[in-house]
Amino acid sequence: MDEQQGRARRPGGRSARVRAAVHQAVTELVRERGYGNFAVGDIAARAGVADTSLYRRWGNLQALLSDVLLTRLNAQSPMPDTGSLAGDLRTHAANVAREVTGPDGLALVRLTLALSGEGQQGLQARDELLADRTRQLQAMLDRARGRGEDPPDVLEVLDHLLAPIYMRVLFGAGPLTPDYLDGLVDRLLA
C-alpha cells in the first residue's frame, strides 16, 4: 500500500495520470448522482481504466471514495502552522468554514453518512479518513504544547469548534461570520 501510494504520488507517471482520472471521475459522479448511487465499474468506465486496476490499487469502493475526499480536504484545508495555537485554530476554523460553505461543502458529512450504512468496509474507510485528519490536527496541537502552550485535546476541538461549524451549515442556522468563528476559538481556549 505504501509503495503503491508512493508510486501514485510521483508526478507524471502513468500511475499519477490514472489517479487524477479516477479522482475526476469520482468528483463528477458524486455531483451527478450522489454517494451510494454509483459503483466501482462506473468510476472505471468514466476514467477509462479497468475495474481490476481500481480494485488492485484501492481494494474497494469505500476506500477509494475516502481517498478522493481526503486528498481534496488535505489540498483545500491543510492544517495551518502559524506559530501560535490561537492563530492555528483561527486559521483552521476559517479554512473549514470556507470549505463547508463551498459548492460541495458538506461532502465530508455526506460521505461519512454513506459509509456508515455500508457495513464493515464502510466503517473502516470512514475511520481511516477521519483518523488521517485527526492525526494532522493532533500534530498541530502537539506543536503548540512543544512551544509551551496549553492546547485543548483533539476531541474538544471536534466538539466545540468543528461540530458547531458543520451543524450550522447542515441546519442552515446562521452565517459563519469571522466574529462567530473567532468566538468559538476564544471559548475553546478560555
Add this chain to the structure above:
Amino acid sequence: MDEQQGRARRPGGRSARVRAAVHQAVTELVRERGYGNFAVGDIAARAGVADTSLYRRWGNLQALLSDVLLTRLNAQSPMPDTGSLAGDLRTHAANVAREVTGPDGLALVRLTLALSGEGQQGLQARDELLADRTRQLQAMLDRARGRGEDPPDVLEVLDHLLAPIYMRVLFGAGPLTPDYLDGLVDRLLA
C-alpha cells in the same frame, strides 16, 4: 393547514388512519431505499391512498418527509420540563443521545442533508422542521428565565450541546457516556 392538522390528530377518524398509514410507508421506504430514492407515488402506493390526497394534505414530498420525522422526534424526544435548567438540559442531552444512537438515529442529519439538495421546497421543509424543534427548545429556555435562571441562548445549545452529540455519532468518535453528556451541560452552563 391548521384545520387539516387538527383533523389529522383526531384519533380514530379516516384522516388519522391515512396519516398513520402514510407515516408507516415513509418509515419503511426510508429504511429500504434511503432519502432521495422514492417519490410521493411510492408512498401513496404503499399506504394504499391516492397521490392526490397526499399532495392535498402535505403539498409536496419534502413537507411530508419533514412532518413524518418531526412527529417521530416529538414523540421520542419531547422537550423535558424537570423544574430546573440543568435538569432540563441533562435530560434533553440524554434523550437526544438515545435517539441518535438508535437504529435510525441519524435520520435528522440524513433528511436535512437530502432536503438541502432539493431546491426551495427542500430548504423550506428543512427550515420548518428545525424551526419547530427550535421553538420547543426556546420555550424550555424561557421557562428557565421565568424561574430566575440564566439560560444560554438557543444557538449556544445547538453549538455546544447538540452539535457535539451529532458529530460524535456521525464520525464514530467515542461513546456518548452519561459523564460525557453531563460534562457538555456543565461546560455550557459554566
